[in-house]
Amino acid sequence: MDTPVQPASPQKPTRRNSETEELYRAITDYSLMGVYLIQDGLFRYVNPALAQTFGYTPEELINRRGPLDLVAPQDREMVAEKIRRRIEGEDQSAHYTLTGLRKDGTTFLAEVWGSRVIYQGRPAIIGTLRDITVEHRLQEELAQAYTFLSRIIEHSADGILVTDPQGKILLANLAVAELVGRPVEELVGATTSEVFSSFEPTHPPAAKVRETLQAGEAILELRGYKPDGQPCTLGVHLAVIRDSKGQPVQIVGIVRDLTTREQARQILTALNAAAAAAQRAMRTPEALFRAVTEQLRQIQLDSAILLLDPDGQHGRIAHVAMSQETARQTGWEESRIQGLTFPIEPPEPQSQSSPLHRAIHTGETQLVSGASEVLNVFSRVGSRISRQSLQWAEQQHLILAPITHNGEAIGLLAVASPHLTEAEVPAITAFADQVSVALENIRLYQETKQWTQELSRLLEISRMLAGTYSLDAVLDKTAETAVLLIRSATYATLQLLEKEEGELVLRTRAAAGGPKPRKEVLLMRPGEGIAGHAIRENRLLNIPDVTNDPRYLRVEGSPPYRSLMVAPLVIEGRPLGTLSVSSPEIDAFTSHDEQLLQLLADQAAVALESARLHTMERRRTQEMAQLYETGVSLATTVEPDEVMQRIAQGARDLTRAEAGIVIVYDDHLGTYRWAVATEPSERAQSLPDLTPRPGGLTEQILRQAKPVVVADATTSAEVNPVTLKMGMRSLVGIPIQVKGEEPLGVIFCAHSQRDYFRGEMLQRLSLFSLQAASALRNARL
Numbered sequence: 001m002d003t004p005v006q007p008a009s010p011q012k013p014t015r016r017n018s019e020t021e022e023l024y025r026a027i028t029d030y031s032l033m034g035v036y037l038i039q040d041g042l043f044r045y046v047n048p049a050l051a052q053t054f055g056y057t058p059e060e061l062i063n064r065r066g067p068l069d070l071v072a073p074q075d076r077e078m079v080a081e082k083i084r085r086r087i088e089g090e091d092q093s094a095h096y097t098l099t100g101l102r103k104d105g106t107t108f109l110a111e112v113w114g115s116r117v118i119y120q121g122r123p124a125i126i127g128t129l130r131d132i133t134v135e136h137r138l139q140e141e142l143a144q145a146y147t148f149l150s151r152i153i154e155h156s157a158d159g160i161l162v163t164d165p166q167g168k169i170l171l172a173n174l175a176v177a178e179l180v181g182r183p184v185e186e187l188v189g190a191t192t193s194e195v196f197s198s199f200e201p202t203h204p205p206a207a208k209v210r211e212t213l214q215a216g217e218a219i220l221e222l223r224g225y226k227p228d229g230q231p232c233t234l235g236v237h238l239a240v241i242r243d244s245k246g247q248p249v250q251i252v253g254i255v256r257d258l259t260t261r262e263q264a265r266q267i268l269t270a271l272n273a274a275a276a277a278a279q280r281a282m283r284t285p286e287a288l289f290r291a292v293t294e295q296l297r298q299i300q301l302d303s304a305i306l307l308l309d310p311d312g313q314h315g316r317i318a319h320v321a322m323s324q325e326t327a328r329q330t331g332w333e334e335s336r337i338q339g340l341t342f343p344i345e346p347p348e349p350q351s352q353s354s355p356l357h358r359a360i361h362t363g364e365t366q367l368v369s370g371a372s373e374v375l376n377v378f379s380r381v382g383s384r385i386s387r388q389s390l391q392w393a394e395q396q397h398l399i400l401a402p403i404t405h406n407g408e409a410i411g412l413l414a415v416a417s418p419h420l421t422e423a424e425v426p427a428i429t430a431f432a433d434q435v436s437v438a439l440e441n442i443r444l445y446q447e448t449k450q451w452t453q454e455l456s457r458l459l460e461i462s463r464m465l466a467g468t469y470s471l472d473a474v475l476d477k478t479a480e481t482a483v484l485l486i487r488s489a490t491y492a493t494l495q496l497l498e499k500e501e502g503e504l505v506l507r508t509r510a511a512a513g514g515p516k517p518r519k520e521v522l523l524m525r526p527g528e529g530i531a532g533h534a535i536r537e538n539r540l541l542n543i544p545d546v547t548n549d550p551r552y553l554r555v556e557g558s559p560p561y562r563s564l565m566v567a568p569l570v571i572e573g574r575p576l577g578t579l580s581v582s583s584p585e586i587d588a589f590t591s592h593d594e595q596l597l598q599l600l601a602d603q604a605a606v607a608l609e610s611a612r613l614h615t616m617e618r619r620r621t622q623e624m625a626q627l628y629e630t631g632v633s634l635a636t637t638v639e640p641d642e643v644m645q646r647i648a649q650g651a652r653d654l655t656r657a658e659a660g661i662v663i664v665y666d667d668h669l670g671t672y673r674w675a676v677a678t679e680p681s682e683r684a685q686s687l688p689d690l691t692p693r694p695g696g697l698t699e700q701i702l703r704q705a706k707p708v709v710v711a712d713a714t715t716s717a718e719v720n721p722v723t724l725k726m727g728m729r730s731l732v733g734i735p736i737q738v739k740g741e742e743p744l745g746v747i748f749c750a751h752s753q754r755d756y757f758r759g760e761m762l763q764r765l766s767l768f769s770l771q772a773a774s775a776l777r778n779a780r781l
Contacts, residue, residue, distance in 0.1 A: 027624050030763055031128075038083065038114075039124035041066045053110075053131055055103035072099035072107050086116040087123045097132070108133045134572060138606050145599070158444070159255030165248045167192045176255055179234065181227030192253075199224030199234065209238075213251075216240045221258070233258040237445050241456060254445060286319070288438050293321030296415060302326050302396075304337075305403075305435075307411040308344070308360065316341045318411070330389040359400040360409045365429045367422060368398040399425060401432030405440065471611045475510035478604040482581050483513035485596055488588040489581035491561060494604075495531055496569075496577035506531055506577065529553040531578045534566040538575065540598050541566045544587035563588035567601035571609045579604060630654070630768065634775035643779045644675035647736075647747065647772045652677045654768055655761045657749035659726060663698050664736070664745030664776065672698075696720060701733045701746045707762065708733045711755040723750055732757040734765050738773045747772060 025045070028035040034050025036043055043061045051058045054070050061070075071079050075098045085091040093115040100110040114127025153160050159176035163169050172187040180187070180195050187195060199222040201209065212218040222234040237254040289305045296303040305318040320334045327333070344357065355366040397420035403411040413432040420428075475494050482492035491513040495506040506529075530551045534541045543564045546552040552564075561582035569576040579601045583589070630650040637643050644662045652660030660677040672691055692698035697718050701708055710731040713719045723731060728750035735743040747769055749757065 027767060031620065033620075034129040035127075036067075036114075036129065037119065037124055037126045038067055039119055039122065041068075043067070044119070044124065050129055053102075053129065054100060060103075070101055072101045075099045082114075083125060086114065086125055089116065089123070092116055100129075100131070109136045135606075135610065142603065142606075159253075159257075161187070161192075161253045161255065163192060163251045163253070165251065167251075169195065170250065179226070179232070179255060179257060196222060196224070199232075202233075213238055213240060216242075235441070239449050241453075252449075256441070285439060285442060288435070288442065289319035292413075292435060293319050297321040297323055300417065302416045304414045305411060306414060307403075308409065309341075312360070313344055314341055315344050315411075326392065329392045332389070355398075355400055356412070359402055359412055363402050363404065363407070363409055365402065365425050365432070366400040367420070367425055368400065397421070399428045401425075401429045403432050403439070404436050410439075471608065471615060472510075474604065474607045474611050476512070478579065478600065478607075479510040479512035482579060482597065482600060485600060486565075486581045486589070486593050488563070488583045488585065488590075488593065489513065489565075490583050492579070492581045494569075494577065494579050496608075497535070497575060506535065509577075530564055531566050531580060534568050534578050535575050538568055538570060540568070540594055540601075542589050542594055560584055562586045565589045565593065565597055567594075567597045569601050569605040569608065571605045576605055576608055630771065634771050637775065637779070640776070640779040641673075641675070643775050644673065645677065647775065648675045648677040650772075651747045651749050651765060651768060652679075654764050655732075655749045655751075655757065657751050657756075659728065659748075659750040661748040661750070662736075662745060662772075663692060663748070665702070693720060697731075697733055697748075698746050701735050702743050705735050705737060705743050707735070707766065709757055709762070713750075726750065727752050729754045730756040732762065732765065734762075734769045736769050736773045736776060738770070738777065741773075744773055744776050 028047045031047055032049055034053050035045075035047040036050055037045035042063055043065060044063065046058050046061045048058060051061055054061075056065075067083065068076050068080060078096075079098055082091075082094045082096065086094060093113070095111075095113050097109060097111050100108050102108065109132050110129050111132045112127060112129050114125045117124050117126045119126070153171075154173045156173055156175060159179055160171075160173045161169055161176050162171040169187050169190055169192065172184055174184060177184045177187060182195065201220050202223045203221045204212075209218045209220050216239065218238040220236050220238075222236060224232055224234075226232045235256045235258045239252045240248045241250040241252060243249050293303045293305065300323055302322045304320045306315050307318045308315050317338055317340050320337050322330075322332065322334060344360065353361075355368045358364065359366045395418045396416045397418065399413075399415045399420055401413045401415075402409040403413055413428065413435060415428055475496075479492045479494050482494075483489050486492075492511065493508050494510040496509050497504050498507050499505075530541055530543060530546065530549065530553075533551055541564075543549050543552075543566075545562050546564050547562065561584050563583040563585060564580060565582075566578050566580045568578055579597065581589070581593075581597060630646075630653070634643060634646055634650070637646060644664060648660040648662045650660070651657070651662070658679060661674060662676075663672055663674045665671075666673050674691075695718070697708055697710075697720070700718065710716050710719060713723055713729055713731050719731060729752050731748060731750050734747045736745045736747055737743040747765065749765065751757070
């Protein structure tokens with residue numbers, strides 16, 4: 001970054017140069033960033049902001065202390081070398097960080113810009129400095145969060161590794177290292193073919209694995225030997241991570257030791273072996289159920305997967321598979337049974353519970369004989385009982401084996417056949433246990449995959465936001481990421497706190513998602529609406545159904561939604577706005593979604609603050625340069641009319657007003673003269689006579705020699721009606737005068753927005769009036 005100053009060449013001191021130097025000092029004194037001038041190892045100038053940063057007054061530093069006095073000992077050699085290189089002309093400018101040393105002995109991290117200049121005929125360094133301690137701490141906290149997530153992966157019970165597309169291992173956790181008997185340090189940088197050289201793929205074939213991996217995922221089994229020589233079977237789940245162009249950049253692998261399960265499977269019947277092979281090929285519960293029941297049907301066993309609702313009072317037929325003979329005998333259709341629900345009725349008092357109820361609540365497999373219990377499972381959900389169905393059921397035996405999760409029954413595997421006996425109960429029970437394990441594997445796989453994707457997205461957005469200084473880009477990208485990251489969200493909005501007619505309001509600045517994403521204009525105050533309450537309470541709000549919340553404010557034209565989640569954007573306890581996501585579904589967002597949204601909101605808050613500070617500094621730099629250039633332009637003009645026109649144009653440009661007006665009293669002619677600058681310029685030609693009215697604002701400012709700000713011109717009787725005819729709503733007037741002398745005239749700036757002119761604008765305009773006074777006085781001479 002270049003230092004926002006222009007080096008001066010040696011020249012003889014003149015009154016104009018002195019005035020320019022005084023003007024420059026006046027500008028830098030108001031800067032929020034520290035400004036300094038170094039020559040001969042001492043500070044020749046520091047502004048109040050820099051002195052305050054180090055705990056000094058400007059007088060304690062100027063001509064008394066040098067830059068090395070304000071640098072911690074460990075950085076002094078580095079700083080001294082950078083200063084030497086610029087003073088001796090080896091470098092023109094420098095941008096670096098250092099550890100600052102305050103007057104009270106405390107230290108902080110500072111960012112420094114500086115350039116070589118010629119000051120009073122000799123080399124010097126002029127530049128700026130700002131305290132970045134908070135910004136650095138926030139970056140460290142983000143890195144700690146990433147380390148925390150990395151440690152979760154590192155200490156996972158399942159093996160987790162990440163490779164590049166060529167198979168080179170980029171990351172491996174301790175579980176993988178223990179499986180292959182090598183330290184983690186040796187795994188990183190090695191290839192998977194080297195690490196798993198003692199294992200061979202058994203299913204599916206290697207060609208099939210490569211084919212499915214091209215589609216994005218692959219699941220395979222490896223058999224081989226552990227370092228101690230014991231046989232081992234590994235289950236591997238692979239997922240491809242792609243970049244924005246769809247090119248593979250990484251492959252994430254989940255490795256689980258299946259040896260114990262494999263040993264148990266080997267003692268089961270061919271039925272269990274076939275079903276276990278099917279379960280390892282599944283990616284979703286529905287696909288698993290289909291494979292399980294199809295395997296059973298192939299060996300002439302009718303089966304159904306029953307799943308329980310969370311309340312435990314209802315069940316659902318998730319999948320059914322019957323042999324062709326059963327379908328012929330009963331007339332049942334799988335499509336009519338599958339998906340139907342049924343109540344799970346508790347037993348009557350003093351009566352024996354049904355086998356279905358006992359299997360669910362005791363977790364023990366039940367063997368049932370007789371038509372009533374068979375029909376209780378296969379026909380109570382809607383199939384019509386015929387004589388043929390009754391005859392079929394009378395010949396069947398039914399095994400009900402619980403499917404469990406964390407020791408609780410979540411469903412049942414129901415298997416029917418005339419040949420089932422107590423001898424088959426252990427095999428069917430083990431088979432149901434395998435279904436339970438497979439469901440857990442699928443759940444863990446899907447969660448791991450989701451977390452991997454979310455972590456990748458969060459890291460990507462964090463890197464992008466950290467390098468983005470455009471406020472609009474940060475806003476848009478944050479809204480887009482919220483919709484992508486929160487899976488249930490269909491719409492996202494980002495609101496910022498802004499001043500509107502003297503009070504803080506929330507204004508929607510970015511939106512994403514839905515059929516037609518749009519940027520709305522919604523104004524609400526802190527405490528109004530759900531977003532306003534999130535700001536006032538400084539906490540995330542997750543509303544399951546906004547129609548039942550009295551705080552809900554309907555936004556005209558926004559996509560309809562029922563669930564709403566709002567996270568406040570806060571930096572160092574100061575609210576910046578809110579990030580909201582919505583969904584048309586009721587109770588769509590989970591506690592996991594809350595964590596993701598708050599983490600994204602925290603990252604966005606840091607990025608927004610950085611973008612705001614960057615924008616402010618860039619604007620101040622531009623304004624300082626503009627003020628300097630305008631002053632030079634005025635100083636080189638001697639024609640009075642041209643001077644007045646340049647003053648009007650310069651005032652309008654400095655304040656970004658819609659009109660700039662200069663009114664000067666001509667002592668020789670005894671009349672007022674004026675110049676106007678508008679956009680477009682033709683607008684000024686149609687203006688009527690601007691001669692000040694008796695008792696109006698112009699005479700008031702000339703008489704009192706003080707600035708006047710009119711927040712709303714429609715309520716002030718002193719405002720010239722011409723201003724209102726121009727459509728102007730707010731107005732500021734500054735006397736043109738050199739300190740200690742009578743005003744020469746007045747600079748007016750006008751804007752159609754109410755309460756437009758504020759602190760920094762008035763400061764710039766006051767400084768500019770000094771330049772204008774000097775230019776007018778020179779023109780009269």
